[in-house]
Amino acid sequence: MAELSMQDHKRPFKDYAARNFRWECSDDGRVATITLNRPEKKNPLTFDSYAELRDLFRDLAYANDVRAVVIQGAGGNFCSGGDVFEIIEPLTKMSMPELLAFTRMTGDLVKAMRRAPQPIIAAIDGICAGAGAMVALASDFRLGTAEAKTAYLFTRVGLAGADMGACGLLPRVVGQGKATDLLMTGRAMGADEALACGFFSAVHAPAELLGKAQALAQTLADGPWFAHTMTKTMLNQEWAMGIEEMIESEAQAQAICMVTGDFTRAFEAFAAKQKPKFEGC
CATH class of the missing domain: 1.10.12 (Lyase 2-enoyl-coa Hydratase; Chain  A, domain 2)
Known part of the structure; x- marks a missing residue:
């Protein structure tokens, strides 16, 4: 019988067939790029895209090729949050058990991103709001553009700022005072402010953003x-x-x-x- 190793329990993800976003890999398979691809609506999330992203990041623990992940949005925006008519409206008609299942699912996406062994780099242009801002926050690096505007909009729709781990994660990145401001007011944070408080690692021109994010990802993937x-x-x-x-x-x-x-x-x-x-x- 052939001797087995723990690598035999892993598999390649280079040819993963995404259903609710675009998935592309570098030639060597080490850098994957996720593109939220609904530009006509500023790339909102749906029930299906939440679930697929959650499952994908969970499964990346078993990848034998992908070593870093870039996540971006198509069409000059990162992500506008949950789709108003495909998520928000249905939520207003759900029972408490259904609502709790949904909020746990969205939190499971953040947990899956934090537990994934790969460094995750968010390339943020334009609108980065609500759940989209949480996807950015759950990433390990955030690169932005001068046009990027990040907003935790939960209180704007009558919800607590405590969503998907925001009250735990955001103070660790930007500090308690700044997090309180952003989560309670729901105001938009511009690129200069995001860079100054450490939310962004760097700011680049829109045409350079993806290339800079992928270059960082490749450096990490080729490193230790x-x-x-x-x-x-x-x-x-x-x-x-x-x-x-x-x-x-x-x-x-x-x-x-x-x-x-x-x-x-x-x-x-x-x-x-x-x-x-x-x-x-």
């Missing part, structure tokens, strides 16, 4: 990928830890990384004055 996944895991795990638990968790994480071939290859390349080649193992 296993170490990147460990870093993302630690960033998630350490939110609720005290200093003792933090230091011990990072000691274990670093020791794990030290037994990978990447660590040895990086040292040998440095000693030989060469560029290291990372293989993620």
Whole structure:
């Protein structure tokens, strides 16, 4: 019998057939680009696109090719949130159990994005609102344009700003005061403000945005990928830890990384004055 390895339980995602958005991969399969593709409505989410995105990000834990993901919107906008007539209107007619199933599903998308081992880069142009702003927030990096406007609109429709993890995630990115402002007023945050408070990592011209996001994704994918996944895991795990638990968790994480071939290859390349080649193992 042939010897099995854990890699045998993984599969390629380069040819994934998306149903509710566009899915494209780089030639080497390492960088995937998701395009929310309903530009005539500023790329709103539907019940089906929520569910497919949730399932896809869950399944990417088993990818043996994709190492970084870019998510963007078509037509000069990122995402306007939940579709008014395909989500908002039906919600006004649902029972409490149905509503709870929906709000848990939307939260499951955020959890799936945070748990996915791949770094996720949101390329944000134009409108980034409501649930779209939460998809951006759940990403690991956010690149924007001068035209980008980000708004957490939940209170504008009589809902709490506490949606899809917003009250936990947003203060960790922009600070408690800024998060309170954005979540309670529902106002739009422009690109300069987003860059100044750390929501955006960088701002680029619209024509350059996708290329910059994919270049960053490729750099991450070609780098110490296993170490990147460990870093993302630690960033998630350490939110609720005290200093003792933090230091011990990072000691274990670093020791794990030290037994990978990447660590040895990086040292040998440095000693030989060469560029290291990372293989993620």
